[in-house]
Amino acid sequence: MxxxxxxxxxxxxxxxxxxxxxxKNCGVSYPMEQIQAALAAQNASLWDWxxxxxxxxxxxxxxxxxxxxxxxxELGGRPVTALAKGAFYEKKKxxxxxxxxxxxxxxxxxxxxxxxxxxxxxxxxxxxIGSDAFTxxxxxxxxxxxxxxxxxxxxxxxxxGTLETLDLPPGLRELRLLxxxxxxxxxxxxxxxxxxxxxxxxxxxxxxLTQLHLPGTLRKIGTMAFWGCDQLTELYIPPSVNEMGRLxxxxxxxSRLLLWVKPGSYAAAWAARSGCRYQFx
Numbered sequence: 177m178x179x180x181x182x183x184x185x186x187x188x189x190x191x192x193x194x195x196x197x198x199x200k201n202c203g204v205s206y207p208m209e210q211i212q213a214a215l216a217a218q219n220a221s222l223w224d225w226x227x228x229x230x231x232x233x234x235x236x237x238x239x240x241x242x243x244x245x246x247x248x249x250e251l252g253g254r255p256v257t258a259l260a261k262g263a264f265y266e267k268k269k270x271x272x273x274x275x276x277x278x279x280x281x282x283x284x285x286x287x288x289x290x291x292x293x294x295x296x297x298x299x300x301x302x303x304x305i306g307s308d309a310f311t312x313x314x315x316x317x318x319x320x321x322x323x324x325x326x327x328x329x330x331x332x333x334x335x336x337g338t339l340e341t342l343d344l345p346p347g348l349r350e351l352r353l354l355x356x357x358x359x360x361x362x363x364x365x366x367x368x369x370x371x372x373x374x375x376x377x378x379x380x381x382x383x384x385l386t387q388l389h390l391p392g393t394l395r396k397i398g399t400m401a402f403w404g405c406d407q408l409t410e411l412y413i414p415p416s417v418n419e420m421g422r423l424x425x426x427x428x429x430x431s432r433l434l435l436w437v438k439p440g441s442y443a444a445a446w447a448a449r450s451g452c453r454y455q456f457x
Contacts, residue, residue, distance in 0.1 A: 206450035225251045232257030259286045275299045352377045374401045412436040413443035420446045
């Protein structure tokens with residue numbers, strides 16, 4: 177939290193019954209309005225931003241080092257609608273951050289390498305999370321995503337080694353390249369009922385994942401999508417799937433996976449051709 181000190185001696189201030197603030201050291205008094213203005217100016221100095229064409233403000237960079245951060249709802253009288261590329265990149269002291277509901281876009285690398293980040297309160301109107309937005313946030317165990325999110329970029333959560341649960345928003349159509357790559361403690365993952373594509377290496381090295389439901393809308397599973405998911409023992413491939421890449425599952429010497437497939441389906445032919453264990457259902 178921002179602090180204002182005495183202009184004369186630098187001492188701390190304390191409130192008095194007369195509504196003024198007094199310096200604890202030298203006794204100089206300050207009206208509350210002056211202190212509020214000073215706090216507002218001090219807070220504004222923590223943010224670099226630029227106006228957007230739609231009348232909002234894009235946050236370019238946070239210049240502070242506080243462990244708990246609340247992004248302001250307005251900057252320069254404009255609502256904060258977007259976080260730019262790398263807005264909080266490598267801010268290694270931040271443990272908790274809250275974003276205002278007016279933010280609809282989180283740019284690429286926005287929180288990348290925020291190594292102490294444990295909690296993020298995302299806006300209810302968030303629509304887009306950029307590539308590598310939370311990459312290598314090693315302390316992040318859970319990240320509640322609002323249902324408003326429509327698109328999540330490549331590698332958005334890759335390397336979040338302590339992430340344990342993730343519920344993807346219901347309208348998401350694509351799990352992009354490397355989305356959860358290396359989320360080695362991810363045990364619970366809820367895929368949306370609208371999912372169409374799981375791209376290459378999207379869930380590669382999610383070694384703690386034990387079960388997963390693939391929706392009946394799924395059409396494509398990319399190369400190495402589930403490679404290194406060693407605890408995944410059973411998986412039903414819906415007949416809607418008509419394209420699968422190479423080395424989707426494995427490595428063979430560690431995988432215990434049994435695929436459940438429909439007779440005559442693309443997945444059944446793929447499993448037989450690839451040497452994977454499978455049964456008809």
